[in-house]
Amino acid sequence: MRSMREALAGFRRTPLLCALSIGATGLSLVILGLFGLVAHNIGGAIGDVERRVEVVGYLLDDAGPEQVRAARREMEALPAVESVRYVSKDEALERARRDLVEFSDIYGELRVNPLPASFHLRLREGFRTPATVSETAGMLAAYPFIEEARFGDEWVERLFALRSAATGIALALGGGFALIAVLLIVTTVRMAILARGEEIEIMQIVGAREGYIQRPFLLEGAVTGLAGGLLALGVTRLAYVVFPVRFAAIESLAWLPHLWTAAGVAAAAVLGLLAAAYSVHREVGRAYGPS
Amino acid sequence: MISLRGVSKAYPRSGDALRGVSFRLRKGEFAFLTGPSGAGKSTVLELIHFQTRPTEGEVQVSRYNSRRVRRRDIPALRRRVGFVFQDFKLLERLTAAENVAFALEVIGTPRREIAGRVQRLLSQVGLAARARSRPSELSGGERQRVAVARALATEPRILLADEPTGNLDPDAAGGVFELFRMLNRLGTAVLMATHDADFVRRHPDVRRLELEDGRLARDSAA
Numbered sequence: 394m395r396s397m398r399e400a401l402a403g404f405r406r407t408p409l410l411c412a413l414s415i416g417a418t419g420l421s422l423v424i425l426g427l428f429g430l431v432a433h434n435i436g437g438a439i440g441d442v443e444r445r446v447e448v449v450g451y452l453l454d455d456a457g458p459e460q461v462r463a464a465r466r467e468m469e470a471l472p473a474v475e476s477v478r479y480v481s482k483d484e485a486l487e488r489a490r491r492d493l494v495e496f497s498d499i500y501g502e503l504r505v506n507p508l509p510a511s512f513h514l515r516l517r518e519g520f521r522t523p524a525t526v527s528e529t530a531g532m533l534a535a536y537p538f539i540e541e542a543r544f545g546d547e548w549v550e551r552l553f554a555l556r557s558a559a560t561g562i563a564l565a566l567g568g569g570f571a572l573i574a575v576l577l578i579v580t581t582v583r584m585a586i587l588a589r590g591e592e593i594e595i596m597q598i599v600g601a602r603e604g605y606i607q608r609p610f611l612l613e614g615a616v617t618g619l620a621g622g623l624l625a626l627g628v629t630r631l632a633y634v635v636f637p638v639r640f641a642a643i644e645s646l647a648w649l650p651h652l653w654t655a656a657g658v659a660a661a662a663v664l665g666l667l668a669a670a671y672s673v674h675r676e677v678g679r680a681y682g683p684s
Numbered sequence: 685m686i687s688l689r690g691v692s693k694a695y696p697r698s699g700d701a702l703r704g705v706s707f708r709l710r711k712g713e714f715a716f717l718t719g720p721s722g723a724g725k726s727t728v729l730e731l732i733h734f735q736t737r738p739t740e741g742e743v744q745v746s747r748y749n750s751r752r753v754r755r756r757d758i759p760a761l762r763r764r765v766g767f768v769f770q771d772f773k774l775l776e777r778l779t780a781a782e783n784v785a786f787a788l789e790v791i792g793t794p795r796r797e798i799a800g801r802v803q804r805l806l807s808q809v810g811l812a813a814r815a816r817s818r819p820s821e822l823s824g825g826e827r828q829r830v831a832v833a834r835a836l837a838t839e840p841r842i843l844l845a846d847e848p849t850g851n852l853d854p855d856a857a858g859g860v861f862e863l864f865r866m867l868n869r870l871g872t873a874v875l876m877a878t879h880d881a882d883f884v885r886r887h888p889d890v891r892r893l894e895l896e897d898g899r900l901a902r903d904s905a906a
């Protein structure tokens with residue numbers, strides 16, 4: 394109670410500095426929040442695409458059925474492979490007629506089927522990374538009767554790259570601002586301590602306990618961090634609502650998981666507390682220490 | 685109650701403030717600590733209050749020893765050793781009563797006991813009538829009495845005073861000194877630093893510890 398009252402008195406004493414601290418803490422977290430939003434959604438998209446990832450191998454027309462069966466068994470035995478589907482030449486043509494209505498006439502008139510038979514490999518969860526996908530495609534392509542192996546969506550790779558970039562930028566910018574926020578909180582708390590220098594000295598002289606003297610300042614730091622965190626949450630949410638972003642295949646951005654937002658706000662409060670602890674240690678910690 | 689054994693204190697730049705100082709102050713004793721400016725009087729009081737630690741030797745105050753004391757025990761030690769300053773160190777925005785209440789509050793006195801104890805403490809120093817005055821409305825002597833009342837808030841067994849009469853005219857100084865004598869008769873040990881030689885001479889019955897250039901040059905009780 395007393396600590397809270399005194400922490401709030403600190404805000405009244407240096408409102409501009411306090412606002413700056415809260416603002417900087419908020420800004421660093423808004424940046425983390427926005428990039429977090431992007432990273433989270435790219436992550437979601439990757440998941441979607443991953444589920445659809447297929448490695449396709451097109452067979453030469455002269456592939457012998459024995460060879461093909463043996464190859465299929467080998468493929469199925471690979472740890473990364475979830476299922477192997479064989480699409481014959483006839484099926485391929487059938488599908489082409491169905492899917493490509495504009496060309497159904499052309500396909501209808503054909504006397505020779507120009508479409509190759511193919512293997513469609515699905516990968517197990519956890520193996521749907523760009524590296525495994527291209528590795529599996531390479532293995533498929535190595536069979537002499539396979540003319541060509543493809544793995545559809547190249548943007549899996551791009552999404553992965555984009556997500557790493559978003560995460561990297563978020564951490565760099567957010568980290569930079571977090572550092573500024575910490576320095577501002579350190580200064581704010583320091584000012585609060587200096588403003589109460591006389592009282593602190595008297596408390597130390599008459600024998601107040603260290604915790605009693607320090608608690609209001611620690612609380613001030615934690616509350617500053619918390620306020621910055623909540624501010625960031627509000628601003629990020631506002632940006633999320635006001636600018637409905639469409640992104641690649643994503644219809645609308647998903648909001649951040651509660652765990653992320655809670656962790657962000659808590660981290661801000663802890664950061665504020667640590668910044669305050671640093672100031673407290675430097676400015677009032679000496680009085681009882683050996684010297 | 686207080687004992688210094690071979691205490692030296694060196695400061696990084698200014699060198700030795702104290703060199704091999706040893707003396708004891710018994711329960712309920714009264715002593716002047718004298719010596720010219722820079723002799724080390726304040727340093728001795730700061731050591732006894734554990735505001736600083738000796739470079740050599742040891743300081744013992746009741747059961748607290750400067751070699752072994754733990755950081756978290758120091759508040760308890762300070763409650764047993766009251767301290768008053770030449771410049772009073774009162775909070776200007778608070779009244780006399782609030783200044784005393786502040787000390788009671790920060791050492792965790794139950795709220796409902798504070799008002800009564802403030803009144804008793806102010807009466808004890810003869811200032812009950814000025815409880816609502818701010819320091820700026822009080823004379824120097826009155827301010828020092830408020831400071832003494834505040835120092836007594838923790839019911840100390842020892843009172844350390846660093847030039848408590850330094851800012852006071854002779855009458856006020858005499859008044860504050862009489863207050864110390866009275867507290868001493870009630871059982872509080874008093875160690876009062878002063879460089880006012882005349883003042884000390886007028887009280888030949890009081891033990892006198894004389895510092896000179898960081899050494900204990902004379903002890904009238906020895």
Ligand SMILES: Nc1ncnc2c1ncn2[C@@H]1O[C@H](COP(=O)(O)OP(=O)(O)OP(=O)(O)O)[C@@H](O)[C@H]1O
Nearest residue numbers: 695698700701720721722723724725726727728879
């Ligand atoms: N915190 C400190 N840092 C460095 N030197 C100090 C410190 N405190 C005291 N000194 C030095 O120690 C010596 C003794 O100082 P001290 O204050 O104890 O003297 P004093 O007898 O109280 O003098 P005065 O009558 O002027 O108050 C002086 O030379 C002073 O410069």
Ligand SMILES: [Mg+2]
Nearest residue numbers: 725726727846
């Ligand atoms: Mg001095």
